[in-house]
Amino acid sequence: MERLRRYSRRAFLVSSAAVAGGVAFGVYAVNSPPDNPLLADRGEGEAVFNPWVRIDGSGITLITPHIDLGQGAIHAQAVLIAEEMDLEIGQFATSFGQPSKAYWNTAMGAEGVPFMATDQSFAAESARAVLGGLTKLIGLQGTGGSTTMPDSFDKLRKAGATARETLKLAAAERTGIPREELKTQAGAVLLPDGSRIAYTDLAADAAMLDPVQDVPLRDPSAWRLIGKPMKRIDIVAKSTGTLAYGIDLEKPGMVHATVRTNPRQGGGLQGFDDSEARAVPGVRDVLEITGGIAVLADNTWAAFKGAGAVKYDWGPAPYPAEQANHWQALEASFTDDLLDSTWRDDGDVEAAMEGAEVVTAEYRSPYVAHAPLEPLNAIVLVEDDLVEIWAGHQLPRQLQILVGAITGHDPEQVIFHNQFTGGSFGHRLEFEFIKQTAEIANQVRGTPVKMTYTREEDFAHDFPRHIAIGRGRGFVADGKVQAMDLSVAAPSVLASQMQRAGIPVPGPDIQIAAGAWNNPYHLPNYRMRSYRAAELAPVSSWRSVGSVGAGFAFDSFLDELIHAAGADPMEERIRLMEHDVSRKVLEAVAEMSDWGSPLPPGKGRGVAFVESFAAPVAEVVEVSATERGIRIDKVWVACDVGTIVDPVNFENLVQGGVVFGLGHAINAQITYADGMAEQTNYHAHEGMRLYQCPEIFVRGLENGEQVRGIGEPPVPPAAPALANAIFAATGQRIREMPFDKHIDFI
Amino acid sequence: MQATFTVNGTERQIDVPEDMPLLWVLRDELKLTGTKYGCGIAQCGACTVHLDGLAVRACQVAARELDGAEITTIEGLGTPAAPHPVQAAWIEHEVAQCGYCQSGQIMQAASFLDLNPAPTDEEIDAAMSGNLCRCGTYSRIRAAVHTAATKMGS
Numbered sequence: 001m002e003r004l005r006r007y008s009r010r011a012f013l014v015s016s017a018a019v020a021g022g023v024a025f026g027v028y029a030v031n032s033p034p035d036n037p038l039l040a041d042r043g044e045g046e047a048v049f050n051p052w053v054r055i056d057g058s059g060i061t062l063i064t065p066h067i068d069l070g071q072g073a074i075h076a077q078a079v080l081i082a083e084e085m086d087l088e089i090g091q092f093a094t095s096f097g098q099p100s101k102a103y104w105n106t107a108m109g110a111e112g113v114p115f116m117a118t119d120q121s122f123a124a125e126s127a128r129a130v131l132g133g134l135t136k137l138i139g140l141q142g143t144g145g146s147t148t149m150p151d152s153f154d155k156l157r158k159a160g161a162t163a164r165e166t167l168k169l170a171a172a173e174r175t176g177i178p179r180e181e182l183k184t185q186a187g188a189v190l191l192p193d194g195s196r197i198a199y200t201d202l203a204a205d206a207a208m209l210d211p212v213q214d215v216p217l218r219d220p221s222a223w224r225l226i227g228k229p230m231k232r233i234d235i236v237a238k239s240t241g242t243l244a245y246g247i248d249l250e251k252p253g254m255v256h257a258t259v260r261t262n263p264r265q266g267g268g269l270q271g272f273d274d275s276e277a278r279a280v281p282g283v284r285d286v287l288e289i290t291g292g293i294a295v296l297a298d299n300t301w302a303a304f305k306g307a308g309a310v311k312y313d314w315g316p317a318p319y320p321a322e323q324a325n326h327w328q329a330l331e332a333s334f335t336d337d338l339l340d341s342t343w344r345d346d347g348d349v350e351a352a353m354e355g356a357e358v359v360t361a362e363y364r365s366p367y368v369a370h371a372p373l374e375p376l377n378a379i380v381l382v383e384d385d386l387v388e389i390w391a392g393h394q395l396p397r398q399l400q401i402l403v404g405a406i407t408g409h410d411p412e413q414v415i416f417h418n419q420f421t422g423g424s425f426g427h428r429l430e431f432e433f434i435k436q437t438a439e440i441a442n443q444v445r446g447t448p449v450k451m452t453y454t455r456e457e458d459f460a461h462d463f464p465r466h467i468a469i470g471r472g473r474g475f476v477a478d479g480k481v482q483a484m485d486l487s488v489a490a491p492s493v494l495a496s497q498m499q500r501a502g503i504p505v506p507g508p509d510i511q512i513a514a515g516a517w518n519n520p521y522h523l524p525n526y527r528m529r530s531y532r533a534a535e536l537a538p539v540s541s542w543r544s545v546g547s548v549g550a551g552f553a554f555d556s557f558l559d560e561l562i563h564a565a566g567a568d569p570m571e572e573r574i575r576l577m578e579h580d581v582s583r584k585v586l587e588a589v590a591e592m593s594d595w596g597s598p599l600p601p602g603k604g605r606g607v608a609f610v611e612s613f614a615a616p617v618a619e620v621v622e623v624s625a626t627e628r629g630i631r632i633d634k635v636w637v638a639c640d641v642g643t644i645v646d647p648v649n650f651e652n653l654v655q656g657g658v659v660f661g662l663g664h665a666i667n668a669q670i671t672y673a674d675g676m677a678e679q680t681n682y683h684a685h686e687g688m689r690l691y692q693c694p695e696i697f698v699r700g701l702e703n704g705e706q707v708r709g710i711g712e713p714p715v716p717p718a719a720p721a722l723a724n725a726i727f728a729a730t731g732q733r734i735r736e737m738p739f740d741k742h743i744d745f746i
Numbered sequence: 747m748q749a750t751f752t753v754n755g756t757e758r759q760i761d762v763p764e765d766m767p768l769l770w771v772l773r774d775e776l777k778l779t780g781t782k783y784g785c786g787i788a789q790c791g792a793c794t795v796h797l798d799g800l801a802v803r804a805c806q807v808a809a810r811e812l813d814g815a816e817i818t819t820i821e822g823l824g825t826p827a828a829p830h831p832v833q834a835a836w837i838e839h840e841v842a843q844c845g846y847c848q849s850g851q852i853m854q855a856a857s858f859l860d861l862n863p864a865p866t867d868e869e870i871d872a873a874m875s876g877n878l879c880r881c882g883t884y885s886r887i888r889a890a891v892h893t894a895a896t897k898m899g900s
């Protein structure tokens with residue numbers, strides 16, 4: 001019966017496609033639900049209602065395909081399903097599930113369109129629909145771009161509602177009571193006489209039914225979980241050392257390993273001498289892999305020691321060896337030839353500035369490492385007919401393809417077990433560490449290989465955030481900002497990263513301009529252009545991507561113009577803001593910080609506003625200039641994400657984003673010398689420590705129409721708000737990160 | 747070399763190279779993976795455990811120093827069913843994001859509060875700043891240390 005049902009469904013797909021023909025197939029494929037991966041290994045008496053809910057006699061499992069990188073994604077996804085399904089926290093298990101087209105990210109495409117998030121026009125919406133469709137066609141399952149909530153918010157509530165109604169239907173058929181007279185509560189169907197039938201009791205019956213579809217979603221006023229403070233489901237495990245991360249796993253018979261590849265990223269290995277390494281107690285073997293070697297050992301420590309004992313002859317870097325040359329490449333990129341796109345051209349900046357006294361400034365944003373606290377690691381087992389991977393990764397389906405290409409397996413033969421991770425900040429969008437482990441495992445088929453990076457290897461192969469230079473010209477008159485002409489030059493992070501992922505990204509790189517072109521101000525004359533430098537060091541998406549560098553240039557320069565005009569930084573931003581939701585964010589942060597109230601000498605406040613990932617965020621930073629340096633006293637943050645799913649986690653993420661943005665602005669950069677990153681561990685790339693952490697006050701607004709993610713958007717305003725505050729306190733304008741090149745911090 | 751020492755109240759014997767750090771003894775030999783590897787050079791605090799009652803970086807303690815030592819790891823501090831007051835405070839404030847640093851943060855805080863049951867903000871800053879949190883949970887760590895101090899004092 002089950003097999004027949006599956007067969008006929010597939011037959012239907014084929015015949016529809018055949019009837020519709022080639023072009024229509026695309027439309028059909030976009031409009032039809034991709035196959036449910038849970039059907040493939042469905043057990044006897046086990047109900048799967050959609051790709052997110054699985055129930056059998058023993059329990060309920062919610063599939064949360066977005067990986068948890070510390071942003072609370074598992075909890076938030078589960079809560080959305082549980083809300084509609086009438087499950088209580090604690091009544092279900094969660095699983096990342098297997099990679100599947102069914103989990104294509106409905107929100108990732110929207111981020112790439114050249115329309116401002118505030119633009120709801122037909123053209124903007126059509127472009128989002130087209131890119132969204134493409135994302136679905138390739139089945140792009142991904143966690144990133146702060147899309148977990150936008151992707152999941154409706155979809156997972158619908159999944160919960162479908163499951164609930166189908167369980168009620170099963171109960172109706174069993175009891176003869178009409179479905180409309182049944183209610184659900186705490187994991188059970190409630191009969192009119194008050195008796196209960198647990199969902200788990202109904203699973204076998206429900207498995208025989210076609211799921212009830214098109215169930216309307218509940219009104220927000222009926223929500224029990226969404227928006228209420230709740231204990232995150234992983235919080236006890238994460239507070240007792242009982243959560244197993246990828247790095248903690250062990251597989252029977254596994255061998256430990258580490259790799260050392262050319263620290264001049266992408267350069268080759270010209271030769272090596274492993275005789276001393278082989279003498280290290282516990283070292284079992286030394287193997288060659290692409291660009292370097294792997295040491296296999298009885299334990300992690302022996303593998304680390306072994307890798308340190310090999311003598312290497314590394315080839316040259318395929319990019320400029322010295323940092324100064326990277327900056328020179330950017331400086332030389334502001335040319336017509338390298339113009340990537342003109343993102344804004346409001347009014348006429350040239351005419352407005354003609355003959356006028358023009359304000360100019362240049363801003364720099366360095367390479368910065370992701371450096372999540374858990375060094376990258378993976379376990380891979382290669383056998384003749386399958387590959388198994390245990391690791392945390394943000395793009396599981398691309399991973400299956402890339403690993404299968406190494407081991408000679410079809411992507412479907414690559415079983416991927418996603419894992420909790422000790423952070424990512426974008427690092428786990430990269431594939432190298434798992435590909436390297438697959439290369440090793442392919443050479444020792446049948447033995448699981450657990451590969452762990454040393455922290456030094458992790459830094460050397462971080463694929464840092466791209467460097468950027470922003471150049472501004474502007475004009476003020478009558479106490480107002482009249483014209484702003486901002487150009488940003490950077491290498492393309494999307495081209496660098498997606499080339500490694502095997503995903504083509506045609507067209508201009510929106511991330512060079514992100515954070516600068518999309519802020520919904522109305523300046524009488526505003527032009528924003530991006531220039532695409534040649535590829536330099538390989539770079540990757542770093543928490544909020546381009547919006548850090550370009551947002552720093554945009555908001556710092558706006559602040560300079562406002563000061564040149566003699567206007568108040570907050571009032572002028574509010575006056576120029578033409579988007580209601582964003583203006584309310586600025587007004588909220590002004591009120592929270594008591595903006596305008598007098599400060600003692602030596603203290604200063606700065607405000608910044610940057611919209612990223614369609615979430616508007618305003619921050620006010622207050623600093624004290626002391627004899628020993630700048631102390632950051634307080635930060636106020638207001639942001640709008642439409643709907644806040646978990647207020648406690650929301651506050652935590654915003655505070656963390658501020659710490660991340662401030663900490664790296666103060667003291668972190670990657671620089672290249674002799675083709676290698678000079679920073680090898682946290683002593684040289686520190687970020688913020690606890691003693692530097694200001695008090696951080698957070699207010700989440702819910703005026704926006706759509707739900708937005710909050711993992712990244714608090715990061716970009718932090719650096720300009722701090723630079724603007726330092727200017728207010730000291731009169732010193734800092735235009736280059738890390739700021740500690742120019743001023744001390746305590 | 748061989749060493750005999752106590753981990754979480756249980757006597758353990760190991761036979762490992764004398765320079766193997768306690769961190770890897772715990773993780774790879776004794777399968778106690780609650781103690782984390784972050785930097786290996788005393789910069790992050792993810793590997794913090796108690797040695798004879800004091801917080802130490804397990805990546806900096808060599809096997810040769812272990813004979814007769816008493817080690818407590820996060821697994822021995824408390825359990826999900828019976829958390830230590832510091833862990834209870836961490837749960838109450840929902841400190842963790844990725845959580846990877848938190849074993850070390852909690853072990854550091856527990857040892858510090860043993861020595862200083864009613865710390866000021868400045869003392870907390872001084873005691874906790876060797877523990878890096880890449881996710882930036884410092885605001886909550888500060889609050890949780892105060893809460894833990896209250897819990898332990900009562």
Ligand code: FES
Nearest residue numbers: 784785786791805
């Ligand atoms: S691993 Fe020991 S301090 Fe970082």
Ligand code: FES
Nearest residue numbers: 845847879880881
């Ligand atoms: S919670 Fe992620 S490093 Fe601290």
